[in-house]
Amino acid sequence: MENKRIALRKLMEAVEKELLRKPNHKTLDRLSLLVGFQDWNSFQDALHGDADGKTNYEV
Numbered sequence: 001m002e003n004k005r006i007a008l009r010k011l012m013e014a015v016e017k018e019l020l021r022k023p024n025h026k027t028l029d030r031l032s033l034l035v036g037f038q039d040w041n042s043f044q045d046a047l048h049g050d051a052d053g054k055t056n057y058e059v
Contacts, residue, residue, distance in 0.1 A: 028040035
């Protein structure tokens with residue numbers, strides 16, 4: 001039983017460590033696409049500036 005508890009604790013530590021890591025830029029670009037932006041920088045501009053998602057679709 002003690003071995004299972006140790007294994008579970010190690011698993012939980014590994015999961016927590018992975019959750020605390022900052023995602024790479026490619027992942028952030030993909031997530032931005034899901035909310036209607038072309039890339040992470042466009043999404044950040046909309047959050048912190050005057051741009052919005054409509055600027056991504058202007059020709």
